Amino acid sequence: MKIPLLEPTRTYLACVGTSRDMARRELLVGAGAAVRKAGQALRRAAADGTLHGLEGDEFTVEGICTKDFVDWAYENGMQTVAGKRIRDALMAAPVDERCPLCWVGAVTQLDHVMPKSVFPALCVDPLNLVPACAYCNLIKGDTKPQSAEDALLHPYLDRISHTRWxxxxxxxxxxxxxxxxxxxxxxxxxxxxxxxxxxxxxxxxxxxxxxxxxxxxxxxxxxxxxxxxxxxxxxxxxxxxxxxxxxxxxxxxxxxxxxxxxxxxxxxxxxxxxxxxxxx
Known part of the structure; x- marks a missing residue:
């Protein structure tokens, strides 16, 4: 699959920028710098093949608890008009709507490569959002890889489809x-x-x-x-x-x-x- 062309900071602001709660919106927009920094760290680790080395405490958002941030930015944000467009674009990426984790199930959900419960600042980062079937998303769960050998394939980054295995x-x-x-x-x-x-x-x-x-x-x-x-x-x-x-x-x-x-x-x-x- 091709890496999403969606720019991470714009994606984040699209998800949080229309909140009707003015105080919440100000808080979320103010967290944009932390989200941008988290996205940069994600991309450096992805380029180096060291996603397993990322630590969750470096991907929290100061002043907002993890549950609230995920609820506001992802759960609510992806239901806005702009958020739905982003979600639909990501969900439509796989060929024949096949799950890129198993290549057999039908895409019905978005999976967080680095779990949102541990890496909340990445919860709407396009590089961290992979369309998946319900089975794979459930089995994968909220665990993070503990070593390079433990890391599952990243559908946007790992190219093995051209080689018979x-x-x-x-x-x-x-x-x-x-x-x-x-x-x-x-x-x-x-x-x-x-x-x-x-x-x-x-x-x-x-x-x-x-x-x-x-x-x-x-x-x-x-x-x-x-x-x-x-x-x-x-x-x-x-x-x-x-x-x-x-x-x-x-x-x-x-x-x-x-x-x-x-x-x-x-x-x-x-x-x-x-x-x-x-x-x-």
Whole structure:
């Protein structure tokens, strides 16, 4: 995803500048310098890959308790006319409205990369607001990374979609073939990136969620595969599956459907049909 072009200070003032409570508005506008400083610190840490090193006590707003500040700036601010425009722009960014944390759920919420309960001064900073599905937002919660290896991928900053790291294997059961997904990163990745991707895969239960998606794809394609077996045998089936995978991989090197098709194409039992199928 592209980094939002929204300017953080203008975003903040748009969220707090129309409060009908004059005393509150003056207090919030006066906190603009602290919010700007917090945004600068966020961007320095993001550039250095040290978001895990940020401490919450450096991101509070003097004179306003954390709960009040978040309620006023984020909860109320994002409901204003200007705030809704900002929220809508952020929510509309992902391709096909897919959650950029799991790549499978539908975007319904904004997630705070650095939790707003710990980093209130960043609660409306566009770089800290990532569109997400409800599942990922719930599982991620309000925890902050404790180390570089512990940090989840930042959808705006971490670019791994062009490199294949998602793989699967076939598993035969009494009801047919199913897939198990796993992380197999390229050798060019450094250990920290490998740890981060593996942690995200585990924390967000991506193996199970991807398998559910893949199994639905298998059910949908089985009838076509059966016809192709009759028409031309295993090679025709394999070529069809490889063609489908290439189409998916052209848009996303880690497409769940792409991995599903290419994994099925490598399984001789699936390509040949029931007579060659394993039994559990």
């Amino acid at each position: 998602l793989h699967a294997r076939t598993v035969w059961t009494p009801i047919g073939v199913r897939l198990e997904f796993f992380v197999a990163p390229p050798d060019s990745w450094d250990p920290t990136l490998v740890s981060r991707v593996t942690r995200q895969f585990t924390l967000l239960n991506l193996g199970t969620r991807y398998a559910q998606h893949a199994n639905r794809t298998i059910t949908d394609v089985n009838q076509m595969v059966t016809r192709l077996r009759v028409r031309g045998g295993a090679n025709v089936v394999r070529n069809y599956l490889l063609g489908e995978s290439e189409t998916r991989f052209a848009a996303d090197a880690n497409s769940i459907e792409g991995v599903t098709y290419v994994t099925l194409s490598a399984d001789d039992a699936y390509c040949h049909g029931p007579s060659a199928t394993h039994t559990a």
